[in-house]
Amino acid sequence: MTELLQVRGLSVRYGMIEAVKDVSFAVSEGAIVSLVGANGAGKTTILRTISGLLPPVAGEVFFADQPLAHLPAHEIVASGLAHVPEGRRVFPRMTVRENLDLGAFVCGQGNNIDADLERVHTLFPILAERAGQKAGTLSGGEQQMLAIARALMSRPRLLMLDEPSMGLAPLITQRIFDIVAELREQGTTVLLVEQNAQAALSLADKGYVLESGSVVLVGTGADLLMNEDVRKAYLAE
Amino acid sequence: MEQFAQQFVNGVVLGAMYGLIALGYTMVYGIIQLWNFAHGEIFMVGAFGGLAVWTALPESLAENAFLALPLIFTAAVFTATFTAVLVERVAYRPLRSSPRITALITAIGVSIVLQESVRLFYPDGKRPQSFPGLVAEGNFSIGDVRIPWVSLFIVIVAFFAMLLLQAFVHATKTGKAMRAVSQDPDTARLMGIDVNRIIMVTFAVGAILAALAGVLQGMKFRQIDFHMGFLAGLKAFTAAVLGGIGNITGAVLGGLLLGITEVMATQYIPQGSAWKDVWAFIVLIVVLVFRPTGLLGEDVSVRA
Ligand SMILES: Nc1ncnc2c1ncn2[C@@H]1O[C@H](COP(=O)(O)OP(=O)(O)OP(=O)(O)O)[C@@H](O)[C@H]1O
Numbered sequence: 001m002t003e004l005l006q007v008r009g010l011s012v013r014y015g016m017i018e019a020v021k022d023v024s025f026a027v028s029e030g031a032i033v034s035l036v037g038a039n040g041a042g043k044t045t046i047l048r049t050i051s052g053l054l055p056p057v058a059g060e061v062f063f064a065d066q067p068l069a070h071l072p073a074h075e076i077v078a079s080g081l082a083h084v085p086e087g088r089r090v091f092p093r094m095t096v097r098e099n100l101d102l103g104a105f106v107c108g109q110g111n112n113i114d115a116d117l118e119r120v121h122t123l124f125p126i127l128a129e130r131a132g133q134k135a136g137t138l139s140g141g142e143q144q145m146l147a148i149a150r151a152l153m154s155r156p157r158l159l160m161l162d163e164p165s166m167g168l169a170p171l172i173t174q175r176i177f178d179i180v181a182e183l184r185e186q187g188t189t190v191l192l193v194e195q196n197a198q199a200a201l202s203l204a205d206k207g208y209v210l211e212s213g214s215v216v217l218v219g220t221g222a223d224l225l226m227n228e229d230v231r232k233a234y235l236a237e
Numbered sequence: 238m239e240q241f242a243q244q245f246v247n248g249v250v251l252g253a254m255y256g257l258i259a260l261g262y263t264m265v266y267g268i269i270q271l272w273n274f275a276h277g278e279i280f281m282v283g284a285f286g287g288l289a290v291w292t293a294l295p296e297s298l299a300e301n302a303f304l305a306l307p308l309i310f311t312a313a314v315f316t317a318t319f320t321a322v323l324v325e326r327v328a329y330r331p332l333r334s335s336p337r338i339t340a341l342i343t344a345i346g347v348s349i350v351l352q353e354s355v356r357l358f359y360p361d362g363k364r365p366q367s368f369p370g371l372v373a374e375g376n377f378s379i380g381d382v383r384i385p386w387v388s389l390f391i392v393i394v395a396f397f398a399m400l401l402l403q404a405f406v407h408a409t410k411t412g413k414a415m416r417a418v419s420q421d422p423d424t425a426r427l428m429g430i431d432v433n434r435i436i437m438v439t440f441a442v443g444a445i446l447a448a449l450a451g452v453l454q455g456m457k458f459r460q461i462d463f464h465m466g467f468l469a470g471l472k473a474f475t476a477a478v479l480g481g482i483g484n485i486t487g488a489v490l491g492g493l494l495l496g497i498t499e500v501m502a503t504q505y506i507p508q509g510s511a512w513k514d515v516w517a518f519i520v521l522i523v524v525l526v527f528r529p530t531g532l533l534g535e536d537v538s539v540r541a
């Protein structure tokens with residue numbers, strides 16, 4: 001398998017705080033890779049840096065063998081990398097449909113987005129029903145679905161999800177993870193960031209455990225789930 | 238009653254111009270949370286740009302409103318847009334991540350620079366310049382209410398400009414991107430939106446509307462001068478806050494409310510005209526006491 005995303009020696013600071021220290025990992029084409037870690041481990045920081053929202057102090061990111069360093073965020077999306085941010089971040093005063101249109105922003109003006117709309121409506125039928133509703137008035141679960149659907153509208157090769165289960169009931173969380181599995185079946189590569197290690201690692205082909213900004217464990221999802229330290233730290237045993 | 242209707246019409250005309258300027262204030266604030274205090278000067282520079290081209294026209298052209306008006310508007314729009322985009326690029330963009338007060342003080346500095354530039358470099362710029370009326374002089378009447386043709390022209394231009402703005406913001410890709418940036422700039426970038434480009438477009442759109450207002454004001458009062466942007470800017474700022482910061486419909490509404498209040502207070506309150514420019518702020522204070530977010534403003538804390 002080829003590596004779609006490669007992160008090498010990435011370090012990121014906020015002023016004096018070193019939030020990410022020399023982190024390296026890779027995501028193979030067609031895989032689901034999970035980054036797990038406690039609050040403040042640096043997961044969000046890593047995703048925001050890959051997307052170009054934060055500048056790294058050291059390290060490199062390669063996407064489809066192209067270096068992303070110094071590309072502005074809007075060009076990174078256009079190269080096929082979509083990011084569903086932590087906390088959903090739907091545009092609250094725009095309708096569901098407008099949010100989806102914005103997701104397709106990088107697909108050229110003349111491009112027909114109907115097929116993409118149909119695809120996300122099949123995955124999330126509720127979004128078709130609520131097309132005219134303001135996104136800010138959706139429930140948390142619906143907002144998460146919208147955020148994922150919006151990211152899919154850009155036809156990404158790699159989908160990065162930052163804690164999609166945050167604040168959701170177990171049933172909804174399960175649905176979201178089912179859909180992540182389905183997306184992989186359809187050929188999308190997924191980088192999944194989660195505190196919910198159980199759910200994320202059961203789904204992942206490969207997992208990385210982060211602790212205060214560094215990778216402390218690597219393994220297949222199944223291996224990590226069996227690992228004593230992981231079970232103690234993240235699965236409350 | 239007749240007097241009331243007459244004053245109401247006058248208020249709407251004044252308010253339409255305030256509204257046009259207020260739109261630029263509110264859109265720029267909505268997108269980068271900057272009170273662009275140089276926006277009044279963009280309005281002034283637009284009026285001067287229009288006048289400069291009119292002055293340069295051969296007499297046969299200058300007297301023909303059908304040819305001269307489009308030329309004046311085009312010149313005003315180009316001058317204002319060019320100035321606004323340049324100011325954004327040179328003065329504001331480098332300060333994008335500085336504390337807000339830095340940008341605010343810069344805006345005040347920019348407004349002084351623009352005023353002084355016109356005063357010094359426009360031929361005889363320190364004196365008021367007479368501006369062509371162009372639209373037929375005289376009035377038409379509805380019942381007993383007499384309405385100058387130029388007032389009708391102002392309301393029509395303002396109305397269509399606002400209509401076009403609504404269509405732009407809601408129906409075009411760039412307009413949607415603008416709203417996205419104002420709601421959540423980081424997430425907008427994740428959609429592939431070039432935020433710097435959108436900010437530039439926002440300054441340009443605000444400048445176009447201000448330039449229209451500049452020409453309209455010149456046509457109405459038949460005179461412009463280098464500090465006309467100060468008071469107009471202050472009133473438009475008030476209108477924008479009144480309507481709700483960042484809210485486009487609010488800016489128009491705030492402008493109208495302000496124009497009408499001003500005219501009515503001048504007419505009906507004893508000594509009202511001496512206080513002509515104070516009513517705006519009294520209305521502002523009263524509204525903010527009861528509705529701190531302005532008339533149509535949403536809870537600003539949502540986007541903090
Ligand atoms: N804007 C910021 N300014 C300063 N420090 C920050 C900022 N954002 C994050 N940090 C710090 O960087 C570290 C990593 O934060 P990050 O948000 O990446 O963690 P996380 O793994 O996503 O946590 P969580 O699971 O709670 O979302 C934390 O110590 C945090 O306090």
Ligand SMILES: [Mg+2]
Binds near residue numbers: 043086163
């Ligand atoms: Mg996080």
